[in-house]
Amino acid sequence: MKISLKRKKLKNDRESLFIEFYNGSTVNENGKRKHNRTFEYLDLYIDNGKSDRKTKITNKENLELAENILSIRRSEHVQGKYNIANTRKKNTNFLDYYNKLKEDRYESKGNYDNWDAAGLHLARFCPVHYTFDQIDAEFVRGFRRYLDKTALTKSKTLLSQNTKHTYFNKFKACLRRAFEDNYLETDIRKAAKSFEMAESNREYLTLEEVQTLAQTPCKYERLKCAFLASCLSGLRWSDIDKMRWAEVREEGERYRINFRQKKTGGMEYLPISKQTRELMGQRRGNADRVFKGLKYGATLNAELLKWCMRGGITKHITFHSARHTNALILLSKGADIYTVSKRLGHRELRTTEIYAKIIDTKMQEAAELIPELEINL
Template sequence: MKISLRKKKLATGRISLYLEYYNGYSIDENGKTIHDRAFEYLKLYLHGNPITANEKNENKQTLNLAENILTLKKAELIKGKFNIEDNQKGKTLLLDYYKKLQEERYESKGNYDNWEAAFKHLERFSKLNIAIKDIDENFLKGFKKYLHKEARTNGETPLSQNTKYTYFNKLRAVLREAYAEGYLNVDVVKSVKGFSQGESKREYLTHSELQALSETKCKYSVLKKAFIFSCLTGLRWSDINKLIWSEVRDEEEYYRIIFRQKKTEGLEYLYISQQARELLGEKGHTSDKVYKGLKYGAHFNAEILKWCIRAGISKHITFHSARHTNAVLLLENGADIYTVSKRLGHKEIRTTQIYAKIIDVKMKEAANSIPELKINYN
């Protein structure tokens, strides 16, 4: 490949600077010469007819910058051609680089926490001063073995299948990024298979259980309203927590919420029932939070469990269980899976199909399809 600095005169009179990447030529079946060229426009411009000393000086500086870029591009080409290692990047410590990528995910609460938890295990397994350039297939296999055989939770129990899957994928993501950015010369992730993902249990409430919970006192009124609202709408805790009044639309015959999902950044238009709207209360100032005082943490999570116990519910219910409850109730009451998927903001229909498995009517019918036996229990 040959890289050259080129100039193109524009209709405005200015001259645009760009790089041409020339990969040679070929002859087609008709004997025509086909040149293989690619272009990269630098968004640098020269004055077409510089008159003042200032314009001439600007042209000189711009041209000098473009030539420096050309030199760097040629150096990158030579580095790739002869497999020259970028020693400076490679010397970056793995744990430091991991932390850098982790901080970029700070806005995503759940994901950030997973990165933090995975980091603690990586820190226990690896040497504190290991550089990225020293990471190889054996290191990756070693961490996988550590997660499978040695790693323990805070309660000193082995990691679950999905936890191993999640933690190992965090390191895989880091190493993929390191390879893409030139910290690693070899894509070590390709050679080591990850953990298979286990099917997680999705705890939910039946309609009668939700009714019992609705009739039972909760220590925090805001928590009770927000939780039941989630059961009726499917909204995540993060979206309910940040919901403001300007996102609530009281239209002629319907109520809906127009909001941007915190997890996916997707803009959602969600119709809600009249009862769900009543749980929001009287409309406040456009910039005010709808549910003031709602908190995420062990204290509120513990209150949800106590609230359930008071209602006679022994399931391990969390705030996220409200979202599962909404999906199951919608499907049980005739909503099609595509509509449920859209309401929950799922990117893929297969994510929603897990709920369809929970309420499989045919399976329920099959359980009672065998005629009753006359059993002598003596």
């Protein structure tokens, strides 16, 4: 393999420094040659557009650093070729490596948040000085025991089954990547079994309960409008909260919202009812928030529960319950599960099927309400 330092011309007379790993070429059956190249971009640049002293010094330092990295990569190649232990990688700090992988996921908000939360527990369990040389099968089993028996939430309660499942899987994803990158000599992920996923309890309101809330006074009118709009549309709190008037389209007698889901990043085109549009209020500037004045927190959650209690509803309702409510209302009214899945923006149909199971349970309960007849034949 040939390992070389290369430059790529950019705009404004700048060059990006990168390393090319050239592993020869092959010729396919059509006689076309394909070169086998991979690249490592160093985030180092040469500025040819300026000639001041500071720029010259920076250019020199960046070039020297790039050449040092080149020497390291060539050395690593020789170590791998002759099975020489790579002590640099073994001495890499484990938590630093985990945090780097976490930051690589910053653009994927939901995934990043899970990596971040799992990392907080990992930092509490793992000594700050630990390197990969100290990460072994017992460490994996120990972290699983920590999540299962010791780790606490902000409310000082043990982690839920699904939270343990999520956090441990992020930890194992880090170990898998470390093995692939040769920081670990063996794949130690199987040293401990993953946590099983528990079927989560989806609290929801019936159509009659939604109607009751619609008639019940709420201290914060925008909260009432936003919650009812979520019941009617299935929108998440995160999408209700960030919604701007530019996303709300009025096409004659039809209304829809064109928006990018905050959780998944997917683009959605969601038709909404006339009443959902009315709950949004008077249109303002395109950049203005639709439900201006809402702020998620303890005050909002407390008022939501008080509002429910005023309506005689004793369920533990959160804002996300409105989304569950929408799914169950649609299914109970005969909407097919594929359409409901698309409206909710689910990536997998099995996520929506959980609601169908709840509908089946309620139908069975309804069947059992039918009294027995005294029959003479």
